[in-house]
Amino acid sequence: MSQKRSYKQYPQEFKEEAVALVTEQGYPVPEAAKSLGIATNLLYR
Numbered sequence: 001m002s003q004k005r006s007y008k009q010y011p012q013e014f015k016e017e018a019v020a021l022v023t024e025q026g027y028p029v030p031e032a033a034k035s036l037g038i039a040t041n042l043l044y045r
Helices: 012-023 029-036 040-044
Strands: none
Touching (some): 029 040
């Protein structure tokens, strides 16, 4: 049997804050992702 995969949805504010960590504050992507508790590839997207 196949089950439908459930994806976590993040609020727009969280996404903007995550991107700002990298673009404005100069954090490396892997470090920013780890501090936010998300996978690195999600932040690259």
